[in-house]
Amino acid sequence: MDATVFWADIMRWQRTDETGRPVRRLFQPWFLLTAAMMVVGATLHYGDKLPLLSEAAASSPVGLMPRQTVERILFLLPVMSAAFVFGGRAGLLTLAVSWALMFPRAVWDSAHTDHALPEVGGIMVVGALLVLAITQQRREVQVQMRMREDLHYFVRQVLTAQEDERKRIARELHDETAQALLLTCQRLDGLTSQGGPRLPWRRLQGELQDLRAATVQTLADLRRLTQNLRPRILDDHGLVPALDWLADVLQEQYGIEAQVRVAQPLPEEAAETQLLLFRIAQEALHNVGRHSGATRACLSLRSSGNRVRMVVQDNGRGFRLSGGLSELANRGKLGLLGMHERARLLGGSLEVRTAPGKGTTIMVELPRGAIV
Numbered sequence: 001m002d003a004t005v006f007w008a009d010i011m012r013w014q015r016t017d018e019t020g021r022p023v024r025r026l027f028q029p030w031f032l033l034t035a036a037m038m039v040v041g042a043t044l045h046y047g048d049k050l051p052l053l054s055e056a057a058a059s060s061p062v063g064l065m066p067r068q069t070v071e072r073i074l075f076l077l078p079v080m081s082a083a084f085v086f087g088g089r090a091g092l093l094t095l096a097v098s099w100a101l102m103f104p105r106a107v108w109d110s111a112h113t114d115h116a117l118p119e120v121g122g123i124m125v126v127g128a129l130l131v132l133a134i135t136q137q138r139r140e141v142q143v144q145m146r147m148r149e150d151l152h153y154f155v156r157q158v159l160t161a162q163e164d165e166r167k168r169i170a171r172e173l174h175d176e177t178a179q180a181l182l183l184t185c186q187r188l189d190g191l192t193s194q195g196g197p198r199l200p201w202r203r204l205q206g207e208l209q210d211l212r213a214a215t216v217q218t219l220a221d222l223r224r225l226t227q228n229l230r231p232r233i234l235d236d237h238g239l240v241p242a243l244d245w246l247a248d249v250l251q252e253q254y255g256i257e258a259q260v261r262v263a264q265p266l267p268e269e270a271a272e273t274q275l276l277l278f279r280i281a282q283e284a285l286h287n288v289g290r291h292s293g294a295t296r297a298c299l300s301l302r303s304s305g306n307r308v309r310m311v312v313q314d315n316g317r318g319f320r321l322s323g324g325l326s327e328l329a330n331r332g333k334l335g336l337l338g339m340h341e342r343a344r345l346l347g348g349s350l351e352v353r354t355a356p357g358k359g360t361t362i363m364v365e366l367p368r369g370a371i372v
Contacts (some may be wrong), residue, residue: 001027008113011139018040021235024043030081030085030086031086033081034078034081034082034085034094035078036055037077037081038075038078038094038097038098038101039164041071041074041075041078041098041101059155063190066175069119072102072120072123074127074254074372075098075101075102075123075127076098076123076127076130078094078098079091079094079095079098079127079131080130080131080134081094081133082094083130083134083135083138084134084138087135088131088132088134088135088138088196091127091130091131091135093286094331095124095127095128095131097138098123098127098139099120099124099209102120102123103120105281106120107120107280125175146215150337153203160230169225169229172221172225173225176218176221177218177222177225179214180217180218180221181351182215182216182219183214184211184215184218187207187210187211190210191204191207191208196356222329231245231278233245234274234275234278238268238274239274239278239301240260240262240301241279242278243260243262243278243299243301244260246258246278246281246282246285246299247259247284247285247297248259249297250285250288250289250297253289254288254289254290254298256288256289256294256295256314257295257296258285258296258297258298259296259297259298259299260298260299260301261298261299261300261301262300262301262302263300263301263302263303271367272346273308273366275365276342276343276346276366277301277308277310277366279342280310280339280342280343280350280362280364281299281310281312283335283338283339284299284312284339284362285297285299285312287335287358287360288312288314288316290318291316292314292316292318292359293316293317294314294315294316294317294359295315296314296315297312297313297314297315298311298312298313298314299311299312300313303368306366306367306368307365307366307367307368308365308366309361309363309365310364311361311362311363311364312361312362313359313360313361313362314359314360315359316354316359316360317357317359318354318355318356318357318358318359318360319354319356319360320354320355320356321352321354336352336362338363339362339364343364343365346366346367347366347367348364348366348367349364350362350363350364350367351363351364
């Protein structure tokens with residue numbers, strides 16, 4: 001089993017009440033286990049002073065000093081358990097309690113004080129290092145847990161978006177294209193019907209012209225639909241003309257002045273890299289048109305060394321980006337998260353700079369010639 005998965009399952013293991021809320025920490029199984037280990041350790045450490053265990057300690061084949069050394073080492077178990085489950089502060093608090101239990105015995109047993117005190121100090125140093133290491137690993141596990149939760153949420157939202165897009169396309173084909181073709185067929189049936197009256201030439205010519213105009217409009221709607229799904233301009237002419245087309249669409253649909261600046265010469269990139277840059281630019285400009293309230297937008301593309309850099313800027317209202325990109329799914333900003341994940345597919349990076357009233361800048365860097 002993956003250690004990260006096991007650790008995550010332990011961190012999730014909390015008892016809940018009848019309403020599904022976690023019960024108080026004092027009644028958590030791991031807290032009770034940690035407390036039990038501390039009690040057992042203290043009992044063993046002071047066993048030769050207790051009436052019930054003094055006879056067993058006296059008859060033990062292991063000497064007092066080695067036995068006390070092992071007992072002090074055992075005090076690290078509750079320290080590790082507390083740091084493991086509850087965090088660094090709980091681990092340090094448990095370490096302090098362990099010191100409070102070990103130190104009196106080290107001073108009490110004056111015959112071995114020169115050996116016991118350094119040993120207690122060493123146990124404290126090792127315990128502090130263990131708490132530090134466990135706390136760091138615990139933070140990494142928590143980050144991975146959040147990333148997995150965000151990824152699961154993102155996948156669900158992507159699947160939902162795919163279904164919504166399929167519904168939209170089906171509805172558009174049915175309500176517009178199919179209805180237009182059905183109307184055209186009905187009008188053609190009326191013109192070719194042998195039982196009806198013969199139309200004058202001018203009226204027939206007008207009917208045919210109307211049918212041609214309706215057919216051209218239907219064809220334009222189909223081309224627009226296919227362009228949104230997969231623009232042919234990207235496959236036929238490459239990335240730069242496709243970016244120019246995106247800028248033209250932004251200006252036509254939203255009235256936002258858009259410029260595309262390409263540093264020449266731009267080397268030819270792999271098809272996967274071009275498609276990924278196009279999709280990121282498409283989503284970024286789509287967000288500019290729908291949400292930014294901008295009047296100008298600029299897309300720049302350049303190649304430097306073995307990296308390709310694309311920047312999309314606007315002078316819109318901007319927004320507050322308080323958390324990292326890993327929190328975007330929970331805030332519903334799936335477009336930005338999708339761009340981030342696309343960049344990661346090719347080993348690249350994406351950075352978002354924005355603030356209220358200061359516009360938005362999206363910078364993406366990819367390795368040249370990257371292939372998924």
